[in-house]
Amino acid sequence: MRDGSLEERFSRREATAYEAAFLAFGARMQTTALRILRDPDAARECVQEVFEGLWRRGHSYSPARGALEAFLVTCARNAALTSLRAGRRRRQTEQHLDVDDRYTMEEDPIERERVARALAQLTEGQADVVQLAYYKGMTLSEVATELAIPIGTVKGRLSAALRALRRTLVVGEPA
Amino acid sequence: MIFGAHVGDAAELYAAGALTAEEHAAVEAHIAQCSECLRRVGEAEETVLALERVNAVQSLRPSNVAPFGRRRVPVWWIPVAAAAALIVGLLVPRHGLQTDVATVAMLHSHFAHAQFVGNGPPAKVLYARDRSWYYVIVDGRHSYGVYALRDGASAYLGATQSKGRVSELFSSVATPFDRLELRDGGRLVEAAAIR
Numbered sequence: 001m002r003d004g005s006l007e008e009r010f011s012r013r014e015a016t017a018y019e020a021a022f023l024a025f026g027a028r029m030q031t032t033a034l035r036i037l038r039d040p041d042a043a044r045e046c047v048q049e050v051f052e053g054l055w056r057r058g059h060s061y062s063p064a065r066g067a068l069e070a071f072l073v074t075c076a077r078n079a080a081l082t083s084l085r086a087g088r089r090r091r092q093t094e095q096h097l098d099v100d101d102r103y104t105m106e107e108d109p110i111e112r113e114r115v116a117r118a119l120a121q122l123t124e125g126q127a128d129v130v131q132l133a134y135y136k137g138m139t140l141s142e143v144a145t146e147l148a149i150p151i152g153t154v155k156g157r158l159s160a161a162l163r164a165l166r167r168t169l170v171v172g173e174p175a
Numbered sequence: 176m177i178f179g180a181h182v183g184d185a186a187e188l189y190a191a192g193a194l195t196a197e198e199h200a201a202v203e204a205h206i207a208q209c210s211e212c213l214r215r216v217g218e219a220e221e222t223v224l225a226l227e228r229v230n231a232v233q234s235l236r237p238s239n240v241a242p243f244g245r246r247r248v249p250v251w252w253i254p255v256a257a258a259a260a261l262i263v264g265l266l267v268p269r270h271g272l273q274t275d276v277a278t279v280a281m282l283h284s285h286f287a288h289a290q291f292v293g294n295g296p297p298a299k300v301l302y303a304r305d306r307s308w309y310y311v312i313v314d315g316r317h318s319y320g321v322y323a324l325r326d327g328a329s330a331y332l333g334a335t336q337s338k339g340r341v342s343e344l345f346s347s348v349a350t351p352f353d354r355l356e357l358r359d360g361g362r363l364v365e366a367a368a369i370r
Contacts, residue, residue, distance in 0.1 A: 032227045060207045066217025070224040074190050077223060078199070081192040115226060133193045134226070140193050158193055159184035162222050169225035170218070 007068045011061055022051055025069045029076035036080040036137055046083060050075045081137045118168040125153075126161035133158050181205075182212040190219035228363075293365025295319070295357055300367050306351035309369075311335060313342045319359055323352035 006024070009017035026047055033043035054061075054075065061071050119127055132143045133154070140158070144151040167173045182202055188194050189202045206213040291298035291313075298313040309332065311321050316337040321344050322329045330350070335342035335357075356366045 028227070035227075060203050060213070062213070064210055064217075065206075065213050066221055067224070070217065070220035073224050073227050074192075074220040077227065078192040082196075134191050137192070139195065140188070143193075155184060155188060155193075158191060159187040162187035162191060162219060165226065166218060166222040170221045 007061075007063045010068055011063060013055070013058065015055075018051060018055055021068060021072060022047075025072045028069065029072055032073050032076045033080040036077065036084055042083065043080070046080050047076055050079050053079075084137050085139065115169065118165050121168060122161050122164060123157075126157045126164070129154055129157040130161045130165075181209065182215065186212065186215040187219045187222075189216055190223045287370075289355075289367040289369060291355075291357060291365040291367040293357075293363070295359075295364035298357060298365060298367075300355055300369070302369060306348075306369065308345065308347040309352075309355060311344045311346075311355065311357075313357065315340070316342055317359075318342055319357040319364060320361070321346070322356045322358060323348070323350075324354040324356065325350065325352045329356075 006017055006020055010021055029047045029050065030043050033046040034040060037043050037046065050072070059075075061068065065071060119130065122130065128147060129143055132138045132146055133140065138146065140151050140154050143154045143158075147154070182189070182205055185194065185198065185202055189199060194202065202212075202216070206216050287302055287304055289300050289302070291300070296314040296317070298311065301310040301312075302308065309321075309323070313319055313335055318334045318337065319342065320334050321332040323332050323346075324330075330348075330352070332346040332348065332355075333344050335344040351369075353369050354366055355369060357364045
């Protein structure tokens with residue numbers, strides 16, 4: 001099956017397209033959720049909830065948006081971040097830290113190098129914001145507090161950083 | 176409201192998961208009406224996907240990579256296996272053990288299989304248990320660069336060559352590796368764990 005037809009059928013909310021999308025992209029989504037949640041069961045549950053939510057509530061995806069995989073991975077990432085932040089708030093309330101670090105992931109050296117080269121092109125301020133907002137899953141206000149800078153500056157730096165990363169990682173301009 | 180007539184910078188913030196629930200919902204509502212901003216959000220999501228591909232192959236290993244014997248054999252693999260058996264059966268009696276290094280190595284080794292996992296076509300590697308040779312077979316005629324890794328260091332083994340419906344590479348090496356990668360134009364496509 002070609003992705004184009006899958007994307008069109010997914011945008012029309014056909015049940016078989018949800019199943020096909022789960023088979024095609026579920027593993028990638030689970031990997032993304034796992035990196036954030038560090039718990040295989042929670043990651044699996046997160047992906048299932050994403051699909052259930054998209055099915056129940058509908059979604060804004062259409063082929064004009066771009067790749068279905070990118071949309072779904074972003075959904076999984078956002079759901080995992082929401083879950084992570086909720087867990088953080090719960091732990092702060094309970095004054096109890098219970099981070100499960102038993103599941104450690106090996107990094108792929110080739111991709112890591114490619115992304116590292118792209119990240120190295122960012123300004124120091126942009127790199128700090130990406131590190132906290134993207135990799136550590138902090139909200140914009142948390143990043144602003146951590147770096148002691150206005151939230152508007154955080155927004156500007158993160159947005160500019162992702163546009164720069166897009167030029168290098170997606171469009172293919174040299175790093 | 177975090178943006179004006181169009182989402183602007185909020186597109187990247189949305190894709191990065193850096194917005195509050197209310198801001199996130201505002202972007203969703205806007206892109207449902209605005210094709211220009213929908214495209215910009217889609218582009219930002221592609222960047223997120225590119226960043227998420229770091230770690231992807233290795234972190235699939237615990238749950239998604241199963242030994243060859245536990246997986247259903249794909250249809251494309253059957254003629255390849257049959258052809259390999261035919262080659263072994265025909266070449267060796269006729270030409271002796273010096274003519275086909277791949278056949279010789281395969282005949283005289285206990286070998287194992289592993290499946291490549293990633294975004295590419297179905298692909299497998301047969302390899303000697305002592306890891307002295309690797310035979311990579313990829314569905315389709317496209318040529319991929321084959322890299323072998325151990326302890327983070329990589330070595331280029333060569334490019335797969337088109338042969339019928341598949342593309343293949345046989346490599347006899349002195350160094351045992353624990354991971355093989357297929358790359359296309361330098362970009363990682365899929366990888367197999369060698370155990």
